[in-house]
Amino acid sequence: MTSTLDPAPTPTPSYLIVGAGAFGVSTALHLKARHGPRADVTLIDRHPLASTTPRVAASWDWNKVVRADYADPTYCALALAAQDAWRADPAWRPYYRETGIYWISNGERMEGADGGGKGRHGESFAQRVMRNFEKLGRERDGVLREVPVQEARREYGGLFEHADYGTVQTVLVNRSSGWADAKGALEGAIARAVEMGVRYVGAEVEGLVVEGDRAVGVRTRDGDVITAEHTVLATGAFTPLLLQRAAESTGRADLAAGGRIVAAGVTTGLTTLDEQTAARFADMPVCIQENPPERGASNGSLPPNENRQLKWWGQCIFRNTQTTPGGARISAPPLKNDYAQWEVPEKLKEDVKYANKATFGEIGERWELEQYRICWDAVTPSQDFIISPHPAAAGLYIATCGSFHGWKFMPIIGDYVAQMLEGALAPDLAARWAWDREIIDTARNKVWPRTELRDLL
Numbered sequence: 001m002t003s004t005l006d007p008a009p010t011p012t013p014s015y016l017i018v019g020a021g022a023f024g025v026s027t028a029l030h031l032k033a034r035h036g037p038r039a040d041v042t043l044i045d046r047h048p049l050a051s052t053t054p055r056v057a058a059s060w061d062w063n064k065v066v067r068a069d070y071a072d073p074t075y076c077a078l079a080l081a082a083q084d085a086w087r088a089d090p091a092w093r094p095y096y097r098e099t100g101i102y103w104i105s106n107g108e109r110m111e112g113a114d115g116g117g118k119g120r121h122g123e124s125f126a127q128r129v130m131r132n133f134e135k136l137g138r139e140r141d142g143v144l145r146e147v148p149v150q151e152a153r154r155e156y157g158g159l160f161e162h163a164d165y166g167t168v169q170t171v172l173v174n175r176s177s178g179w180a181d182a183k184g185a186l187e188g189a190i191a192r193a194v195e196m197g198v199r200y201v202g203a204e205v206e207g208l209v210v211e212g213d214r215a216v217g218v219r220t221r222d223g224d225v226i227t228a229e230h231t232v233l234a235t236g237a238f239t240p241l242l243l244q245r246a247a248e249s250t251g252r253a254d255l256a257a258g259g260r261i262v263a264a265g266v267t268t269g270l271t272t273l274d275e276q277t278a279a280r281f282a283d284m285p286v287c288i289q290e291n292p293p294e295r296g297a298s299n300g301s302l303p304p305n306e307n308r309q310l311k312w313w314g315q316c317i318f319r320n321t322q323t324t325p326g327g328a329r330i331s332a333p334p335l336k337n338d339y340a341q342w343e344v345p346e347k348l349k350e351d352v353k354y355a356n357k358a359t360f361g362e363i364g365e366r367w368e369l370e371q372y373r374i375c376w377d378a379v380t381p382s383q384d385f386i387i388s389p390h391p392a393a394a395g396l397y398i399a400t401c402g403s404f405h406g407w408k409f410m411p412i413i414g415d416y417v418a419q420m421l422e423g424a425l426a427p428d429l430a431a432r433w434a435w436d437r438e439i440i441d442t443a444r445n446k447v448w449p450r451t452e453l454r455d456l457l
């Protein structure tokens with residue numbers, strides 16, 4: 001029986017998160033950690049929970065780089081916080097390997113509107129990162145080193161002796177960076193979210209349900225409608241197309257992403273090392289290689305995993321522009337259930353082979369490369385995420401746009417999404433990750449796709 005003195009029951013807030021990648025799963029975990037059973041959280045993804053086939057998510061991968069080497073101070077601080085969780089939190093620690101990182105950088109990196117260029121007084125990338133570590137009170141002595149190229153060639157038993165150093169003068173070696181088992185960490189996080197009471201729905205979202213000025217949920221390909229007070233799109237590379245469909249079905253052009261987001265692809269490939277070579281590479285760090293700069297932002301390689309698989313990503317970044325029923329021209333992953341992620345054109349396989357050559361030269365000449373995959377991500381002009389209410393519809397939120405560097409933040413990013421949902425995000429982050437912010441010139445953005453996938457076939 002309810003007494004007149006009992007407070008009125010608080011309605012349970014409901015959240016529908018579309019996309020079980022790093023951003024969506026992290027959001028689900030943090031919402032449940034904050035609100036427990038008081039929040040009704042649904043995570044919907046086209047990938048069924050029980051399926052063991054590879055996901056299309058950029059967040060599904062053999063491994064991903066986990067680093068705090070950012071020229072941009074904000075992302076450096078966030079990445080250090082994420083790395084603390086990777087190191088210490090029992091939920092994340094099993095997936096993390098602190099192998100160190102070896103940066104062959106031309107100093108032109110740019111993540112975040114503030115990250116680009118050579119830095120003040122012509123500082124190198126290494127110097128900018130070291131300055132950030134120092135300002136943030138993190139140990140850098142003996143952890144981060146700026147090593148002249150001639151000396152660097154001898155590091156790690158000469159693994160990078162034959163790399164292409166181009167005009168690079170110094171290499172940044174950071175002992176405190178590394179990588180993580182991406183699929184293990186993602187699947188582990190999804191399983192934890194379900195254990196915490198998150199409802200997982202395996203379904204393709206066809207469109208948004210918008211009533212008047214309010215988004216009330218989504219419609220699946222099977223015609224089911226799922227509603228919630230808050231609909232959060234964490235849909236990665238699919239986001240611009242989903243928003244465009246919503247714009248076309250409602251006649252509300254302001255729902256579309258316009259120049260804010262582009263779906264962009266990069267190719268990865270693996271080799272399986274023989275036991276002898278794997279032993280030589282056992283202490284290999286991650287290597288990020290920005291040479292030759294005219295081929296694109298960077299290629300890179302990750303140390304062998306427990307299956308002796310060494311992975312590269314290529315330098316070519318491309319879009320896949322298609323025409324929507326309403327006549328808009330939008331880049332989106334190929335419209336197959338698996339994003340055609342295993343259908344890799346020869347030119348893109350060559351791009352990954354080139355990454356091997358640029359980093360290992362003659363050491364890697366006889367390696368057989370295999371399991372090529374195209375990985376799609378949502379990229380913004382400044383490479384800043386979008387974590388923001390969508391101003392065109394109440395109840396609609398965006399939490400994605402990892403811009404090729406978002407995965408490492410999985411342990412913490414959902415906390416910021418939860419803050420955004422409460423209207424409590426710190427003003428500097430709210431401005432930086434806003435839907436409505438200056439759309440800067442993409443000419444400065446090295447990861448902005450400038451090639452069409454169809455031209456690579």
Ligand SMILES: Cc1cc2nc3c(=O)[nH]c(=O)nc-3n(C[C@H](O)[C@H](O)[C@H](O)COP(=O)(O)OP(=O)(O)OC[C@H]3O[C@@H](n4cnc5c(N)ncnc54)[C@H](O)[C@@H]3O)c2cc1C
Pocket residue numbers: 018019020021022023024044045046047055056057058059060063064065066203204205206234235236237238239242265266267268313375376377399400401402403404405406407408409
């Ligand atoms: C080749 C490559 C290498 C990278 N390397 C690194 C790295 O080393 N370190 C790092 O920090 N970052 C890296 N990144 C970036 C990082 O992977 C991404 O920024 C991050 O994973 C994006 O997470 P997300 O949750 O926004 O999107 P995703 O992981 O792509 O997840 C989106 C999810 O939404 C689902 N979805 C989309 N549309 C629908 C729909 N209509 N219906 C139902 N479900 C839908 C998809 O199935 C998917 O599961 C890399 C990216 C690429 C492509």
